[in-house]
Amino acid sequence: MAFALTPEREQQVDDVLTRYPERRAALLPVLWLCQRQNGWISPDVVGYVAERLELSTSIVKGVVTFYTMFFDEPVGENVVWVCRTLSCDLRGGKAIQERLESKLGCTAGHTSSDGKFTLLKAECLAACGQAPMVQINDYYFENLDLELLDRIIDAHAVKGGEAAAAEFSTFATFRAPTGGDGGSRGSVSSAPPPPSPEAVRLASQPPPPADEKGDES
Amino acid sequence: MSAPTKPLLTSRFGIDESWKLANAERAGAYRIARQALTSRKPADLKNEVKNANIRGRGGAGFPAGVKWGFLNKKEGEEIYLVINADESEPGTFKDRSIMDLDPHRLIEGAIISCFAIDAHVAYIYVRGELAFSIGRLEQAIADARQAGYLGERPFGIDHAIEVYVHSGAGAYICGEETALLNSLEGRRGEPRLKPPFPAVKGAFGMPTIVNNVETIASVPDIVEMGGDAWSSLSRLPLDGGIRIYGVSGHVKNPGLFEAPVGITMRELIEDYAGGMLGDRPLKAVIPGGSSTPVLDPRRKVDAPAEAHPLHKWHGQSEIDVPMGVDTYRALGTMLGTCCAIVMDDTVNMVEACRNLMRFYKHESCGQCTPCREGTGWLVDVLDNLCEGRGKVEDVELLVDISNNMMGNTICAFADGTAMPMLGMVQKFRDEFMEAATRGVPEGVRHDESVRAMVEGRA
Numbered sequence A: 001m002a003f004a005l006t007p008e009r010e011q012q013v014d015d016v017l018t019r020y021p022e023r024r025a026a027l028l029p030v031l032w033l034c035q036r037q038n039g040w041i042s043p044d045v046v047g048y049v050a051e052r053l054e055l056s057t058s059i060v061k062g063v064v065t066f067y068t069m070f071f072d073e074p075v076g077e078n079v080v081w082v083c084r085t086l087s088c089d090l091r092g093g094k095a096i097q098e099r100l101e102s103k104l105g106c107t108a109g110h111t112s113s114d115g116k117f118t119l120l121k122a123e124c125l126a127a128c129g130q131a132p133m134v135q136i137n138d139y140y141f142e143n144l145d146l147e148l149l150d151r152i153i154d155a156h157a158v159k160g161g162e163a164a165a166a167e168f169s170t171f172a173t174f175r176a177p178t179g180g181d182g183g184s185r186g187s188v189s190s191a192p193p194p195p196s197p198e199a200v201r202l203a204s205q206p207p208p209p210a211d212e213k214g215d216e217s
Numbered sequence B: 001m002s003a004p005t006k007p008l009l010t011s012r013f014g015i016d017e018s019w020k021l022a023n024a025e026r027a028g029a030y031r032i033a034r035q036a037l038t039s040r041k042p043a044d045l046k047n048e049v050k051n052a053n054i055r056g057r058g059g060a061g062f063p064a065g066v067k068w069g070f071l072n073k074k075e076g077e078e079i080y081l082v083i084n085a086d087e088s089e090p091g092t093f094k095d096r097s098i099m100d101l102d103p104h105r106l107i108e109g110a111i112i113s114c115f116a117i118d119a120h121v122a123y124i125y126v127r128g129e130l131a132f133s134i135g136r137l138e139q140a141i142a143d144a145r146q147a148g149y150l151g152e153r154p155f156g157i158d159h160a161i162e163v164y165v166h167s168g169a170g171a172y173i174c175g176e177e178t179a180l181l182n183s184l185e186g187r188r189g190e191p192r193l194k195p196p197f198p199a200v201k202g203a204f205g206m207p208t209i210v211n212n213v214e215t216i217a218s219v220p221d222i223v224e225m226g227g228d229a230w231s232s233l234s235r236l237p238l239d240g241g242i243r244i245y246g247v248s249g250h251v252k253n254p255g256l257f258e259a260p261v262g263i264t265m266r267e268l269i270e271d272y273a274g275g276m277l278g279d280r281p282l283k284a285v286i287p288g289g290s291s292t293p294v295l296d297p298r299r300k301v302d303a304p305a306e307a308h309p310l311h312k313w314h315g316q317s318e319i320d321v322p323m324g325v326d327t328y329r330a331l332g333t334m335l336g337t338c339c340a341i342v343m344d345d346t347v348n349m350v351e352a353c354r355n356l357m358r359f360y361k362h363e364s365c366g367q368c369t370p371c372r373e374g375t376g377w378l379v380d381v382l383d384n385l386c387e388g389r390g391k392v393e394d395v396e397l398l399v400d401i402s403n404n405m406m407g408n409t410i411c412a413f414a415d416g417t418a419m420p421m422l423g424m425v426q427k428f429r430d431e432f433m434e435a436a437t438r439g440v441p442e443g444v445r446h447d448e449s450v451r452a453m454v455e456g457r458a
């Protein structure tokens, strides 16, 4: 069956087209709109996009395969990206991946047998100061430990992605410099979302020396 | 401990719901844009940016004022501003904070910059993973437009300005400015040959200025204070102002900190980031994203000649040299994105190196043979070394491969792979030799010193 966008999304395509002097520039935004509706870039989607933007299907396919976030095969209900680049690995990224693999029952690159999760390895996701972290669907979950990770995955399985994100996801948040914040990691799991006060600790001046030194180790 | 400074770039990060227009405006947002557009001349604003000596915050450290000066618009041409929010260099996580916490500062910077360089459209290219930041920026743009700060007549003047967000879709190389332009135009994100440089022929074949998020977000403060005054906030010459420093890895307080240009790595780690996690010894620090060669605190600056730019720090540790674009270049590394990755003495450098080289192998766009093949080969050799299948000659092989990658490709990706690889071998050769004869000891993991914490045993 041929793919079609919903009328609202068609409207968005029209709007996107006004933003660029060339029609082709709408390719990435339109692919995003399609993937959000369809879950992945199926051959039908490629056909639709090619026609809508007056491009050949091979050009569209060539672009789809270049970018890791466009899926050219179906994925699970939730896509979990576990960051394994250096800053995350220094803070336990490997342990996070191992826990995900045992919990979901599949290795990275695969989908759980119930179809609820696809697990993928990610390269640095620009959240290195809040390592270790995972991205699930559109949201970031940072400053993880195994216990918090379990709760996040369970919430996705039981309540679905949006509800889980509302409860646990993090975004860059200011935390005024305070004394003795050397060991605040442990409180992450109980931080009220959003905003999680632990997500980014941005101090515009050096924090006063910590009262309790080394209580993280 | 360095003296605290009044926050500028991050001054609104702490206010309640700082991303909302009304809250940002109450704290001063758009005041400078209004004044600049209604009462100042574009040439005058360009001059402030030039005098500010602001070095690009995206990694290469090129002076923004000089770049803007390359524009030379011809009949029938349209100038574009493209803001680079691809933020994908491993270890780097600063631009996201600006987009999430003060999107209006970025938009205000974009408005002033567009007016100054005679552009009518700015595209903010954001990496696709940052869907949350994209949503926040889009809302902020819609609100600014509604308020009359964008559109046909921003602040009532006759110079239309539109700002659009363009989402990437997962590819580190799209941070490279010409790859970014291809991606913006709906193509595969493969870098273009330079020249022509974007300022001559960029987006849609038109003259284009590509600047990093933090560079553009600094423009309002520069215009408000005046370029000279802003520049003099720095501790270094010709590298002006304040910037956002990031620290990740084995420190007590990983995070982002605003500070003058020219603090030292030691200050950053000890005074800002709270010192080493568990008070373990600092082994190595990658100063400004994974493409910048590693620093070794045991190493001393060797600059006996008085004419040497680092003579002042002769005999001091590498981490006591002020962090600046030129000082770090003189030190044989790069300031890059100014986001440091800190490693304690539990880290095996061959393993750490393998982690990063896997990144480059995964992200090479594959256009140029030395890069595509070289990155793969480096990973193969490092795999052999780590897994006990290596030979002593492999260490020289790493050096050879790296040397053959440098300068032989369309873009700087290959150099950004080879330079840190060479730095690792140069500074931690013993460890590579040890791996070549014995492999990396079983059980060595980068997260040794934090494992208990992650596993909830601490």
Ligand SMILES: Cc1cc2nc3c(=O)[nH]c(=O)nc-3n(C[C@H](O)[C@H](O)[C@H](O)COP(=O)(O)O)c2cc1C
Pocket (backbone or CB within 6 Å): B055, B056, B057, B058, B059, B060, B061, B062, B064, B084, B085, B086, B087, B088, B089, B172, B173, B174, B175, B176, B177, B178, B210, B211, B212, B213, B215, B216, B411, B412, B413, B416
């Ligand atoms: C492989 C590679 C990746 C890059 N990634 C980024 C990036 O994510 N963000 C960025 O601002 N600049 C990045 N750059 C630098 C840009 O090419 C360009 O120099 C910069 O956006 C210019 O802005 P600035 O002068 O304000 O720093 C990258 C360069 C290379 C070679």
Ligand code: FES
Pocket (backbone or CB within 6 Å): A083, A084, A085, A086, A087, A088, A089, A123, A124, A125, A126, A127, A128, A131, A133, B090, B091, B092
């Ligand atoms: S290394 Fe994981 S977010 Fe940067």
